[in-house]
Amino acid sequence: MLPELHSERTRSNAAFNKFHTDIKNFTLIPEDTQQIAGYVEGLKNECPEAKISQHVIYCFGNQGFKVFDIDKG
Numbered sequence: 001m002l003p004e005l006h007s008e009r010t011r012s013n014a015a016f017n018k019f020h021t022d023i024k025n026f027t028l029i030p031e032d033t034q035q036i037a038g039y040v041e042g043l044k045n046e047c048p049e050a051k052i053s054q055h056v057i058y059c060f061g062n063q064g065f066k067v068f069d070i071d072k073g
Contacts, residue, residue: 028068
């Protein structure tokens with residue numbers, strides 16, 4: 001885990017590159033999971049019949065992206 005990178009809310013190519021890390025080694029940031037959970041709770045109140053899948057997607061400029069599926073069981 002790269003705490004310095006994770007502490008930045010804006011993860012630009014320059015910020016990502018300075019850590020010399022592959023996208024495959026980038027880990028899910030807990031604050032982002034909490035933010036998604038908050039959105040889901042609001043949606044459940046508005047549309048209780050909805051089936052909701054949770055995902056966090058990080059885009060790294062022109063370098064690629066990484067998708068995390070969040071299983072809330």
